[in-house]
Amino acid sequence: MSRPVLRNLVALVIGMLFGAGLLLSGMTQPAKVLGFLDWLGAWDPSLLFVMGGAVVVYAIAYRLILRRKQPLLADAFVLPSRSAIDAKLIGGAALFGIGWGLGGYCPGPSIVSLASGALDAIVLVAATAAGMWIASRFERVA
Amino acid sequence: MEVGALWAPLAGGALIGSSAALLLWLNGRVVGISGMLGGMLAPVRGDVSWRALALLGLVLAGVIGMLVAPEQIGRSPRSLPVLALAGLFVGIGTRLSNGCTSGHGVCGVSRLSPRSLVATATFIATGVLTVLALRVLGAGS
Numbered sequence: 001m002s003r004p005v006l007r008n009l010v011a012l013v014i015g016m017l018f019g020a021g022l023l024l025s026g027m028t029q030p031a032k033v034l035g036f037l038d039w040l041g042a043w044d045p046s047l048l049f050v051m052g053g054a055v056v057v058y059a060i061a062y063r064l065i066l067r068r069k070q071p072l073l074a075d076a077f078v079l080p081s082r083s084a085i086d087a088k089l090i091g092g093a094a095l096f097g098i099g100w101g102l103g104g105y106c107p108g109p110s111i112v113s114l115a116s117g118a119l120d121a122i123v124l125v126a127a128t129a130a131g132m133w134i135a136s137r138f139e140r141v142a
Numbered sequence: 143m144e145v146g147a148l149w150a151p152l153a154g155g156a157l158i159g160s161s162a163a164l165l166l167w168l169n170g171r172v173v174g175i176s177g178m179l180g181g182m183l184a185p186v187r188g189d190v191s192w193r194a195l196a197l198l199g200l201v202l203a204g205v206i207g208m209l210v211a212p213e214q215i216g217r218s219p220r221s222l223p224v225l226a227l228a229g230l231f232v233g234i235g236t237r238l239s240n241g242c243t244s245g246h247g248v249c250g251v252s253r254l255s256p257r258s259l260v261a262t263a264t265f266i267a268t269g270v271l272t273v274l275a276l277r278v279l280g281a282g283s
Contacts, residue, residue: 094265
């Protein structure tokens, strides 16, 4: 198999593994996510453990992996290059948090939840796509 | 909450971190679900197929989840109009800040990227405030 084909296969399998992680961790239960954000109610700390588990594993792996000159199946690592902490970053993150608190879904879990066929996830993902489209129009004008 | 109830969030988190690490090790890419979705709307040459397949993988995980543990996919306590509004905010916000809980919250925080640390603190703060506001307004979950 050629490297581009292998990379695509890897992406599919990683999507499945990542989705399995979201399912196992409870991120696909909006009520649980809202419980984590409900600091004045019956706070559910379990999402801290999700994030903690993910960050510890990735932080260690990241450092080991970047000792390599290149990834196994590609010529170079493609890492985020932006560094500006500006109104766009903070305003965008603030809006995302409002949406997260309104619905209890962030993008990954909402896409996994599409499989249930429930309107909740379908409406949310469609609106997310619409929001991205609106923002990209706005960015072009700005 | 029982201590025993925490193994699943921890193991799930470790699986999330491991799959993100695998993508970096094999393909040299950082996981960002909002970026993958955004990449479907504004295609970047050479980045369409892998992003589409990763998204398909997420849905396939959901399909398998529905077969083996359907209770893991819950419904939102919010009404559909609220969910539509929520999605709009998620879409606009992740696009403007170039990331969501995966790209900023997991990958960026792991790298101690100042940008991602600021973004993550911000979206958790406004998420908490939103849930609080809904609670005060009597529309809480």
